[in-house]
Amino acid sequence: MEQYDVIVIGAGVIGCAAARYLSRMTNSILVLEKEEDVCSGTSKANSGIVHAGFDAEPGTLKAAMNAEGCKMMPQLSQTLGFQFRQNGSLVLCFDAAQMPELQKLYDRGIANGIPQLKILTGDEVRSMEPNVSGQVVAALYAPTAGIVCPFSMTVAFAENAAANGAEFAFLEAVQEICPQDGGFTVVTDKRTLKARAVVNAAGVYADVFHNMVSAEKIHITPRRGEYVLMDREVGDLVNCTVFQLPDKLGKGVLVTPTAHGNLLVGPNAQDLDDKDNTEITAAGMEDIKARALRSVPNVPYNKTITGFAGLRAHGDQGDFVLGEPKDCPSFFDAACIESPGLTSAPAIGAYLARQIADRLGLTERQDFQAEREGFTAIAKLPPEERAKRIAERPEYGNIVCRCENISEGEIMDAIRRSPGAKSLDGIKRRVRQGMGRCQAGFCTPKTMEILARELSVPMTAVTKNRPGSEMVRCDDETA
Amino acid sequence: MKQHKIVIIGGGPAGLAAALGAKAHGIDDVLILERDERLGGILNQCIHNGFGLHTFKEELTGPEYAQRYIDRVLAAGIPYQLRTTVAEITPNREILCVNAEEGAVTIKADAVILAMGCRERPRGALGLPGFRPAGVYTAGTAQRLMNIDGYMVGREAVILGSGDIGLIMARRMTLEGAKVRAVAELMPYSGGLKRNIVQCLDDFGIPLKLSHTVTKIHGKERVTGVTLSQVCADRKPIPGTEEYYSCDTLLLSCGLLPENELSKSASVELDPVTGGAVVSDRLETSVPGIFSCGNVLHVHDLVDNVSQEAARAGEKAAEFVKNGRSSGGTAIRLKGENGVRYTVPQILYADDMDEKLTVRLRVGDVFRNKALVVCYDGKEVKRLKKRIMAPGEMEEVTLQRDSLTDDVREIIIRVEG
Numbered sequence: 029m030e031q032y033d034v035i036v037i038g039a040g041v042i043g044c045a046a047a048r049y050l051s052r053m054t055n056s057i058l059v060l061e062k063e064e065d066v067c068s069g070t071s072k073a074n075s076g077i078v079h080a081g082f083d084a085e086p087g088t089l090k091a092a093m094n095a096e097g098c099k100m101m102p103q104l105s106q107t108l109g110f111q112f113r114q115n116g117s118l119v120l121c122f123d124a125a126q127m128p129e130l131q132k133l134y135d136r137g138i139a140n141g142i143p144q145l146k147i148l149t150g151d152e153v154r155s156m157e158p159n160v161s162g163q164v165v166a167a168l169y170a171p172t173a174g175i176v177c178p179f180s181m182t183v184a185f186a187e188n189a190a191a192n193g194a195e196f197a198f199l200e201a202v203q204e205i206c207p208q209d210g211g212f213t214v215v216t217d218k219r220t221l222k223a224r225a226v227v228n229a230a231g232v233y234a235d236v237f238h239n240m241v242s243a244e245k246i247h248i249t250p251r252r253g254e255y256v257l258m259d260r261e262v263g264d265l266v267n268c269t270v271f272q273l274p275d276k277l278g279k280g281v282l283v284t285p286t287a288h289g290n291l292l293v294g295p296n297a298q299d300l301d302d303k304d305n306t307e308i309t310a311a312g313m314e315d316i317k318a319r320a321l322r323s324v325p326n327v328p329y330n331k332t333i334t335g336f337a338g339l340r341a342h343g344d345q346g347d348f349v350l351g352e353p354k355d356c357p358s359f360f361d362a363a364c365i366e367s368p369g370l371t372s373a374p375a376i377g378a379y380l381a382r383q384i385a386d387r388l389g390l391t392e393r394q395d396f397q398a399e400r401e402g403f404t405a406i407a408k409l410p411p412e413e414r415a416k417r418i419a420e421r422p423e424y425g426n427i428v429c430r431c432e433n434i435s436e437g438e439i440m441d442a443i444r445r446s447p448g449a450k451s452l453d454g455i456k457r458r459v460r461q462g463m464g465r466c467q468a469g470f471c472t473p474k475t476m477e478i479l480a481r482e483l484s485v486p487m488t489a490v491t492k493n494r495p496g497s498e499m500v501r502c503d504d505e506t507a
Numbered sequence: 508m509k510q511h512k513i514v515i516i517g518g519g520p521a522g523l524a525a526a527l528g529a530k531a532h533g534i535d536d537v538l539i540l541e542r543d544e545r546l547g548g549i550l551n552q553c554i555h556n557g558f559g560l561h562t563f564k565e566e567l568t569g570p571e572y573a574q575r576y577i578d579r580v581l582a583a584g585i586p587y588q589l590r591t592t593v594a595e596i597t598p599n600r601e602i603l604c605v606n607a608e609e610g611a612v613t614i615k616a617d618a619v620i621l622a623m624g625c626r627e628r629p630r631g632a633l634g635l636p637g638f639r640p641a642g643v644y645t646a647g648t649a650q651r652l653m654n655i656d657g658y659m660v661g662r663e664a665v666i667l668g669s670g671d672i673g674l675i676m677a678r679r680m681t682l683e684g685a686k687v688r689a690v691a692e693l694m695p696y697s698g699g700l701k702r703n704i705v706q707c708l709d710d711f712g713i714p715l716k717l718s719h720t721v722t723k724i725h726g727k728e729r730v731t732g733v734t735l736s737q738v739c740a741d742r743k744p745i746p747g748t749e750e751y752y753s754c755d756t757l758l759l760s761c762g763l764l765p766e767n768e769l770s771k772s773a774s775v776e777l778d779p780v781t782g783g784a785v786v787s788d789r790l791e792t793s794v795p796g797i798f799s800c801g802n803v804l805h806v807h808d809l810v811d812n813v814s815q816e817a818a819r820a821g822e823k824a825a826e827f828v829k830n831g832r833s834s835g836g837t838a839i840r841l842k843g844e845n846g847v848r849y850t851v852p853q854i855l856y857a858d859d860m861d862e863k864l865t866v867r868l869r870v871g872d873v874f875r876n877k878a879l880v881v882c883y884d885g886k887e888v889k890r891l892k893k894r895i896m897a898p899g900e901m902e903e904v905t906l907q908r909d910s911l912t913d914d915v916r917e918i919i920i921r922v923e924g
Contacts (some may be wrong), residue, residue: 258629304727310636310744334631336639407594411603415610419577422607427542427592431768467629469645487658492641496728499641500658501755 032058032195033224033388035214037202037237039063039447040071040361041178041370043229044185045377047194050227052398053381053390055193059186062201062217064494065454066447067182069231071370072457073255073306074336075295076178076286077269079368080117080170082137082145089348091140093372093379098142098172108184109402110177111287113257117173117269118153120323121166126275131475133168133273144171159265159324173269177287178370179457180402185377186447188400192393196447200496205240207356225358225384232303232341234349234363242353248364248453250303250339253295254312259331259465263289270323281319283327288460293320293327299342306337333465340366350376351383358387402440403459407433428478429471431464436478443482450483452476453493472499510564510691512536512828513821514602514616515918518768518808521577521622521801521817526585528821529620534828538614539580539587540604546580546587547573549647550744550810551667555675557702560586561811567574572810596773598794604806618796618824621784622817625763625802627672633761635667637724637733646672646760650679661756665733666690669697671686671703671808673760678707680758688752691719691735696873698762698899700808708820720744721757730755756824763806780849781805787834787854788864789823791817795833798824805851805867808901812867834859839915846870846922847879848898855918857911864906868920870896879904880923883915896922 033054036043039061047059063069078101084090105112121130130147137145144494146169154160190196197216204215211224226239235248263285274282279297286292294316313335320327343349343364352358360380365372384390384487406417406424418425442449442458449455452462452475460467461475468475476490476499491497511527515522518541529537540568545551550558553569560566563575580587591606602614627645644652649660650672662685666673669692677687690708695718697704708715716735722744723734737748765783767775776785776793782791783804792799800820801813827833836858841850850870855864868879874896881904883888888910896902904920 307638307723308636310634310722313634313636332632332634333629335634354598411611414605418605418607418610425605425607425610426590427605430542430592433594466626467631469627469629469648470573472644472648473656477656487656492728494728497641500652500660501662
């Protein structure tokens with residue numbers, strides 16, 4: 029029976045961050061993921077925001093992890109090569125009567141130790157952001173807030189963990205966890221494994237695994253949020269991430285550029301029972317579109333390139349659930365990770381790794397590689413540098429995705445790295461093939477060919493994501 | 508930096524005809540840049556017949572039509588580069604292109620002809636509710652997978668949008684053994700050619716559901732079905748009209764969009780209605796020496812019209828290179844009004860214009876027993892009776908140079924009763 033120091037359940041941003049920080053201490057790590065790739069659940073469909081940290085109640089884990097994660101992000105994005113931009117955020121106030129609420133947010137931010145917060149007048153806001161509504165009377169400005177590419181951050185953690193010896197197993201679902209001899213037996217749909225410690229980073233399913241081992245039950249409600257994404261052409265409509273102060277009209281939606289320069293509007297919040305329901309609804313899309321116009325009246329919805337929905341793992345008790353339950357030592361929860369989960373990911377990863385190291389008596393490795401090189405966007409290089417890269421590898425000169433200018437060589441990189449892309453969605457999240465305005469209309473057949481060639485599988489085995497999502501049909505199945 | 512007299516961006520039907528037009532008018536130094544691995548563009552995947560009735564007086568398949576032009580280009584010795592993507596065009600006609608052999612190369616051109624074609628409107632832009640499984644294809648992507656790569660995209664399909672490619676694909680999938688359950692069209696009329704509705708749907712008993720749209724896509728991994736709903740006059744779904752169709756494929760044929768990212772990099776002014784460049788009667792854009800033709804200028808129904816338009820773009824680009832100047836004199840604005848959505852060209856220079864000019868236009872609704880009326884500065888000069896006009900069929904009006912006096916400033920074309 030294979031044995032690991034740590035088994036991590038879930039290869040989302042939290043599981044991958046935990047694996048990365050754990051890999052400083054041990055190379056005996058296995059990350060189990062039920063989907064075909066990393067970043068396939070909540071991590072793939074969210075706002076991509078690095079929150080400054082004024083939202084959470086002081087003293088909560090959310091407050092602590094958010095502040096720490098935000099502080100880590102600028103340096104970490106360099107070390108691990110993922111896209112991050114500190115664009116600042118604004119919380120808009122539309123009614124002078126709401127000023128005390130804005131002040132409360134400011135005070136909470138100060139209590140949480142958030143630097144450089146400032147309350148701006150409506151005119152100051154509009155001189156910074158000319159497209160913001162004339163109805164705005166004031167805003168809370170947080171210059172340390174940012175935007176991050178959630179895909180590239182997750183992939184960066186995963187690749188760096190793998191480079192340091194962590195193993196990843198995909199399409200393998202955990203079915204049972206049994207505490208045994210101070211460690212755990214972990215039964216999957218494929219095999220039985222042993223681990224000295226388990227990290228529960230299973231997203232909306234984290235309650236299921238927690239409740240297998242602890243008598244202190246938790247419950248996670250999948251809270252769906254829908255988004256509208258617009259063309260890069262209009263990505264500079266706002267520079268900051270623009271939130272709305274919650275008021276009698278609801279919690280408000282955000283308008284933000286993304287780390288790749290698109291414009292994003294959303295999300296709403298709908299509590300569901302189904303942990304897999306990422307449907308987008310006509311009513312939901314209409315609702316967020318209408319509400320965003322309150323912040324920025326001229327959002328160009330005719331430049332929409334796609335809509336999507338993600339599920340937040342909302343815990344009933346409100347705060348993140350981190351660390352060991354009282355009745356199950358060596359089982360480490362990272363449960364109920366809703367917003368600001370993405371921001372908090374590196375802080376949570378580091379926090380759990382420290383606790384696990386203490387529990388298992390692990391120490392820092394001398395041979396830990398802290399740095400990871402991100403994917404190179406060849407088209408963004410200066411022409412001479414681009415020509416040099418093409419000379420080294422001619423496939424960098426074959427443009428496959430016209431909208432985002434992604435070459436065959438970059439798609440090969442996405443597949444060949446470890447853990448590499450195994451599906452069209454996996455390629456898209458790593459190098460942005462098909463992320464543009466035609467949404468993979470032109471490049472799908474060519475990308476399928478490259479994927480089939482690199483993985484040595486027939487075209488009929490090429491999937492969009494998990495098995496069952498095959499793109500074309502076998503001849504013998506055709507009526 | 509390399510130098511060429513005329514560089515043509517795109518080796519599809521427009522690019523090929525433009526190259527021949529330029530060559531026929533005395534410019535030998537013409538270069539075609541094509542990003543695909545063969546010339547012919549989208550025609551290569553259009554293996555059905557019906558092409559060339561006007562140009563060749565016979566019915567050809569898409570590849571056959573393309574081959575006639577490719578043969579002429581080869582015979583004329585016009586050079587071309589395949590697998591070469593243009594990354595940027597500057598307003599002073601420097602073209603940055605990329606390929607595996609040469610890397611990134613800049614070419615300076617005396618004149619540039621934009622012939623990049625168009626792309627399909629994707630699912631995301633339509634805001635279709637439901638899951639995002641595999642099996643949702645634009646009709647053209649499915650057509651490529653089936654006709655070029657030889658793969659069946661699905662066994663049971665619903666098609667949203669009755670544009671020509673969707674209609675053609677309904678027949679194509681049926682002939683390959685798939686069951687096409689229905690073609691749904693949001694508008695109360697089809698966006699495709701009448702002949703395609705007859706030959707691709709009626710002949711195969713495929714229902715065309717006008718005023719219907721997809722209100723839900725079912726299936727988490729692969730499409731398992733779609734819900735269609737009827738829409739009212741404002742195109743909003745009517746509750747209670749939902750019908751479930753089991754299928755593993757949803758094809759989208761919901762409009763084509765001229766692909767003008769490169770035109771934007773060259774600061775070419777675009778027409779918000781056509782999505783293509785604003786051009787003069789010589790098919791010259793707002794940037795001197797940059798010309799536009801084919802589906803990148805405005806989406807055509809018939810390739811014959813593309814070839815004809817592109818040949819003129821080649822001719823005019825050749826004249827520009829020889830004369831070293833754009834059209835001069837007073838600009839006359841051409842505009843569509845009252846049911847006419849747009850005209851191409853949008854500008855006319857009477858002093859420099861040809862004896863006859865074909866103005867192409869589209870109407871915004873179905874009109875029966877109406878007329879297209881041409882007015883010079885508000886004065887009616889021409890009235891063409893039309894039994895039927897529809898948004899799916901391009902109309903044309905011919906203007907004579909003789910009919911224009913010096914003082915005309917604006918030409919308006921409208922639908923009248």
